[in-house]
Amino acid sequence: MSQLLKSKNTHTPSTAVTPVMRRRNQHSHRAILKAAIELLEEKGYGNICIEAIAARAGVGKQTIYRWWSSKAAVIMEAYSEKATQNIPTPDTGSVKQDLYQVLQQLFAILTTTATGTAVTGLIAEAQIDTSLAEAFREQFIQGRRAVTQTILERGIERGEIRPDVNLELALDAIYGPIWYRLLLKHATLDDAFAKELVNFLILGIQA
DSSP states (O other), X not given: OHHHHHHHHHOOTHHHHHHHHHHHHHHHHXXXXXXXXXXXXXXXXXXXXXXXHHHHHTSOHHHHHHHOSSHHHHHHHHHXXXXXXXXXXXXXXXXXXXXXXXXXXXXXXXXXXXXXXXXXXHHXXXXXXXXXXXXXXXXXXXXXXXXXXHHHXXXXXXXXXXXXXXXXXXXXXXXXXXXXXXXXXXXXXXHHHHHHHHXXXXXXXXX
């Protein structure tokens, strides 16, 4: 009998429960991100809140706060994942054409989906939240800068670009005007601007 009691006392049900809980948490996590994207596309960044995301996802708001610190953090994860999927690294043999293709793809995302609205809201929030600003740079900005730097480095190897070019400055020169237009909306992000921006940059860095 004592051996039976010992066996019962040492048994733990966690091995049976843990996989179920893991699946349930993952399901809730994906549901929250999906709800955030849907609401952003329907209502815009300024018109949604944590309570609305929780209601759409079918979870309690405390579930959201367990994984994210704010609405901005939820939106950033949802859209950084969506916007960085399949970032192209074209290799046409021409720096100018490669850069043009990268900007075309980015402009399409920012102007034909709700990503532009999301990014605008996140940049605004990042001005008062340093941890969000750091995460935004890591999750959304760095991937595109890395792709563009690869294009510029190949241009140096081919002799199209001067070997002494400051690559960090060149990257800022490419993306700075894009965020400026996105935030101030004084001009459009279109193919004509992509071509003009690339041509302007090439004049300053070409060999």
